[in-house]
Amino acid sequence: MKQLDLSFEEPQKVRRIWPVRKLVEHVCEQVEQEFADIWVEGEVSNCRPAPSGHLYFTLKDADAQLPVVLFRRQALLLRFKPQDGLHVLVRGRVSVYAQRGQLQLVGETIEPVGAGSLQLAFEQLKERLKAEGLFDASRKRPLPTFPRSVGIITSPTGAVIRDFLNIVGRRHAGLTVIVCAAAVQGESAAGEVESALAQLNASGLVDLIVIARGGGSLEDLNAFNSELVARAILASKLPVVSAIGHETDFTIADFVADLRAPTPSAAAELITEAQYRVAERLELQTNRLERATRFQLLHARQRLEIIPLGRSERRTTAMLHRLGQQLDDFGFRIEASVSGLVRDRQRAVDELAADVLHHEPRQMLGRMRERLGVGETRLERSLERTMRRWTARIEALDGRLRSLSPLAVLERGYALVLAEDGAVIRSTTQVAQGDRMRTRLSDGEFSSTVDGVVRKMKRKE
Known part of the structure; x- marks a missing residue:
C-alpha cells in the first residue's frame, strides 16, 4: 500500500515592490483622509513669504515641529502678518510634499492665541507706519484759521453729517461744506475713502478735509485701520482732520491725520473756532464803540x-x-x-x-x-x-x-497790536520772544512773530 506524504512546504511570500512615487501618493491619500480638517496649535518659526505670494513657516512646540504652507489666496485673506515667535492656531489639512517626501500642514486660516486678528493687525501696522515716520508731529500741517470751504468724507445718510452741518451753521454760517459720500464700513469702505480724498484734492474747491463717522466696534472701524487709507491721508495736499468714532476710539487714520478730533461734532467746532471768536469779539467792540460814540x-x-x-x-x-x-x-x-x-x-x-x-x-x-x-x-x-x-x-x-475816532488814529500812522488770543498789547511785559501777534492798520492787518524784546528802563526819581 502506497503511503501518502502528508508534509506541507511553507508557501513562499510574494515580495511587493513599491515605486517611491506610488508609496508617497498612497501615504498622502491615507493622511489626507484621516486629517482632512484639523486645528494645530504652536509657535511660528522660520516664517518666510515667497515671491509667488505663498507663505511658508514652521509650527513647533517643545517636542516637535511641522512645516506649514499657506498658498497665495489664503495668505492674502489674513488680517495680520505672521511673525516668528507668535503663538497661533492653524486650521488646515495634513498632506505630504511628494518632492521631498515631507509631511506638511496645508493651512487655510491662522488665528493668534490671546489676541484678535484685527487687534494684532492694528498693532503691527501701527508700529510699521510709526517707524516710517507717518505719525511724526513735524509733518503735521496746521489747519487754515479762516477756511472758506471744507470737504467732509462720510456717509450722506447718517446722523454724523446732520450734527456736523448743524454746528457749522450755528457757528459759521458763511462756511461752505461739500459732502463727498463714501462708505464708512465694509470691504469697499477703504477704497471709497481713498477715492474721495483724491477727488477733493483734485477739485480745488476746499481748504481742508474732514473724515468722519460715528463710533463702533473694531470691526466697524476696520476701514480706517487700513494702510490704503493711511497712505491716502499722507498723500493729501490739503490738511486732513480725522473725526472717527467716539473719544475713546483710536484708528490708524487718527495717527496719520494732521489733527484728530474726538468726535465729528468736535471737528465742526474746531474748524469754526477762529471765526466764532472773531464774531464774538467784533460784537463786543461794536458795543463799546457805540457807547463811546x-x-x-x-x-x-x-x-x-x-x-x-x-x-x-x-x-x-x-x-x-x-x-x-x-x-x-x-x-x-x-x-x-x-x-x-x-x-x-x-x-x-x-x-x-x-x-x-x-x-x-x-x-x-x-x-x-x-x-x-x-x-x-x-x-x-x-x-x-x-x-x-x-x-x-x-x-x-x-x-x-x-479826530477821536480809533480809525482816524490808525490813519495817522498808528497801529493796534493784538496778541494771538485777541488781547490788546499795551506793554512790552506782555510779549516774549517767539510770540505770534496781529498788527491792525487802517487798511487791514498782518501777522508777525516777536524776534526780540527791548524794554525801556524807567528813570529813577
Whole structure:
C-alpha cells in the first residue's frame, strides 16, 4: 500500500515592490483622509513669504515641529502678518510634499492665541507706519484759521453729517461744506475713502478735509485701520482732520491725520473756532464803540452850547460840509451793506431751495419767499429809520468826533497790536520772544512773530 506524504512546504511570500512615487501618493491619500480638517496649535518659526505670494513657516512646540504652507489666496485673506515667535492656531489639512517626501500642514486660516486678528493687525501696522515716520508731529500741517470751504468724507445718510452741518451753521454760517459720500464700513469702505480724498484734492474747491463717522466696534472701524487709507491721508495736499468714532476710539487714520478730533461734532467746532471768536469779539467792540460814540456826542453838544454865535456859524458851516461828506460815505457804506445782505439772503435762498427739494419744495419755498419779503421790508424800514437818526445826530457833531475816532488814529500812522488770543498789547511785559501777534492798520492787518524784546528802563526819581 502506497503511503501518502502528508508534509506541507511553507508557501513562499510574494515580495511587493513599491515605486517611491506610488508609496508617497498612497501615504498622502491615507493622511489626507484621516486629517482632512484639523486645528494645530504652536509657535511660528522660520516664517518666510515667497515671491509667488505663498507663505511658508514652521509650527513647533517643545517636542516637535511641522512645516506649514499657506498658498497665495489664503495668505492674502489674513488680517495680520505672521511673525516668528507668535503663538497661533492653524486650521488646515495634513498632506505630504511628494518632492521631498515631507509631511506638511496645508493651512487655510491662522488665528493668534490671546489676541484678535484685527487687534494684532492694528498693532503691527501701527508700529510699521510709526517707524516710517507717518505719525511724526513735524509733518503735521496746521489747519487754515479762516477756511472758506471744507470737504467732509462720510456717509450722506447718517446722523454724523446732520450734527456736523448743524454746528457749522450755528457757528459759521458763511462756511461752505461739500459732502463727498463714501462708505464708512465694509470691504469697499477703504477704497471709497481713498477715492474721495483724491477727488477733493483734485477739485480745488476746499481748504481742508474732514473724515468722519460715528463710533463702533473694531470691526466697524476696520476701514480706517487700513494702510490704503493711511497712505491716502499722507498723500493729501490739503490738511486732513480725522473725526472717527467716539473719544475713546483710536484708528490708524487718527495717527496719520494732521489733527484728530474726538468726535465729528468736535471737528465742526474746531474748524469754526477762529471765526466764532472773531464774531464774538467784533460784537463786543461794536458795543463799546457805540457807547463811546454816545458819550462823545453828549460832550460835543455841551461844548457847542458855549461857543460864540459868529464863530459857531463858521464852524457849523465847515462842520456841515464835512458831515455832508461823511453822510455820503455812510450812504455808500449802507448801500454796499444792503447789497451784501441781499446777496447773502439770495445765497441762503439758493441753498434752502436745493435743500427743500426733498421736503415739500413748493410749500417751503413759498413760506421762505414770504419771510424774505417781510425781512426785506423790515430791513428797508430799519435802514430808513437808521439813516434819519444818524442824519440828525451827525448834524450836531463837532469836528473833534472824527479826530477821536480809533480809525482816524490808525490813519495817522498808528497801529493796534493784538496778541494771538485777541488781547490788546499795551506793554512790552506782555510779549516774549517767539510770540505770534496781529498788527491792525487802517487798511487791514498782518501777522508777525516777536524776534526780540527791548524794554525801556524807567528813570529813577
